Amino acid sequence: MNLHNFSDKQLMVLFRHGRTEAFDLLFARHRQKVFALCWRLTGRREDAEEALQETFLRVARAAPGYQPTAQWSTWLHRIAVNVCLNHNRRHTHAPQVISLDAARPSPAAHHGVVHDDPLDKIQAQETGLALQDALQTLPAPWRAAFVLRVFEDMGYSQIAQTLDIAPGTAKTHVHRARAALRRRLKPILQAPCGPTTNPKVLP
Amino acid sequence: MTHQDPTTLEALIAAYEAGELDDPAELDAVEAHLRTNNDACAAMVEFGALRALTQSPQAAAPTLDPSRGDDILAALHAAMRAATTPAAPAPAPQTLASAAPSPEQEILTLPEAAALLRVSLEQLEEELDTLPTFEISGAVRLRRTRLMAWINQREAQTQNNRMLRLLGD
Numbered sequence: 001m002n003l004h005n006f007s008d009k010q011l012m013v014l015f016r017h018g019r020t021e022a023f024d025l026l027f028a029r030h031r032q033k034v035f036a037l038c039w040r041l042t043g044r045r046e047d048a049e050e051a052l053q054e055t056f057l058r059v060a061r062a063a064p065g066y067q068p069t070a071q072w073s074t075w076l077h078r079i080a081v082n083v084c085l086n087h088n089r090r091h092t093h094a095p096q097v098i099s100l101d102a103a104r105p106s107p108a109a110h111h112g113v114v115h116d117d118p119l120d121k122i123q124a125q126e127t128g129l130a131l132q133d134a135l136q137t138l139p140a141p142w143r144a145a146f147v148l149r150v151f152e153d154m155g156y157s158q159i160a161q162t163l164d165i166a167p168g169t170a171k172t173h174v175h176r177a178r179a180a181l182r183r184r185l186k187p188i189l190q191a192p193c194g195p196t197t198n199p200k201v202l203p
Numbered sequence: 204m205t206h207q208d209p210t211t212l213e214a215l216i217a218a219y220e221a222g223e224l225d226d227p228a229e230l231d232a233v234e235a236h237l238r239t240n241n242d243a244c245a246a247m248v249e250f251g252a253l254r255a256l257t258q259s260p261q262a263a264a265p266t267l268d269p270s271r272g273d274d275i276l277a278a279l280h281a282a283m284r285a286a287t288t289p290a291a292p293a294p295a296p297q298t299l300a301s302a303a304p305s306p307e308q309e310i311l312t313l314p315e316a317a318a319l320l321r322v323s324l325e326q327l328e329e330e331l332d333t334l335p336t337f338e339i340s341g342a343v344r345l346r347r348t349r350l351m352a353w354i355n356q357r358e359a360q361t362q363n364n365r366m367l368r369l370l371g372d
Contacts (some may be wrong), residue, residue, distance in 0.1 A: 001229050013366075014366055017362070020280070021220055023279075024276065027272075027276055027279070031272050031275075032266065032267050035267040036264035039264050040264060049267070049271060049275065052267070052275060053275045056279055056280060060279060060286075062281070062285070113331065124260070125261075126260075127261045128261035128263075130218050131256060131257070131262055133253075143262040150255070150257050151262075151264075153255055171218070172214070175215075175217040175221070175223070178214070178217035178253065179214045181253055182217070182246065182249050182250055182253055183213075186249065188256070189249040189252040189253055189256070190245070190249060
């Protein structure tokens, strides 16, 4: 039986009936996405790894009572977000200092982007870190809604289901998060503008 | 619009820039404000820049180290094993199946195999095509260990069929 042909829900049902290889496949399919989500929500690689493990441990524990009613990915996201919110409540970390050391791999490297100019590379790293640090300054509900909207490309009803809030509240959280990020990242985002150059309001 | 809380106004501009401002009155008010207010215009551009930043490679999350992922999976397996409380095995009756096999019992006759499987000889004979038997001068015999492997195989097959029926529901 080729498990790769099964959906996430089906794999979960198989796992519920004792097929641990089904769980392994679910982990392989979703580990990077969940890690990325946890990284954005916790701000640190080590914490994200811990949250990834805790998320799938909760998935395993929930297996006996699992009912395939909701979309599996929404259910998984919900667990991951709750794990990260709980983690953040227990730990507070200072925003990471932007360092010129190359100890941290450049986000651009993940996409094969090569910066020939070392200064460009440093600037790219700083920008990425600045965004990540700014995210960590947001209130947890805003951060979660923003990350799900912008990086997970979720619709507002799905965000609402994931965070157990109303869709209108999800929208408000996202836009307030945007406003707060814009204020914090102003030096990076700033550009001169006059009313006549407003791209959306031009006749 | 001048009476709006600045935070709310900023959020409205953010919503407008994202194309997510649905209320017609709010839409008109924001557009009117943008036409006359340079700061609001600058905010629009900055929201656009923020959007571009979040979509750029700089905003990409790091990749989970594969060996770290493997470690995490191993830890999950260990946790699942630790959490599993094995059911107390039912006391096994002292039958041919449960007694430590003596050298003579490593090889089974068909009736002995049927007793082990708790089926009738007739039922077992229906499975002769699949059983790992061998013959010596017309006498059919089975090695106990091969029979055990056959049982495991049959168990897995039954489980698979059950899963497929479940998934088909």
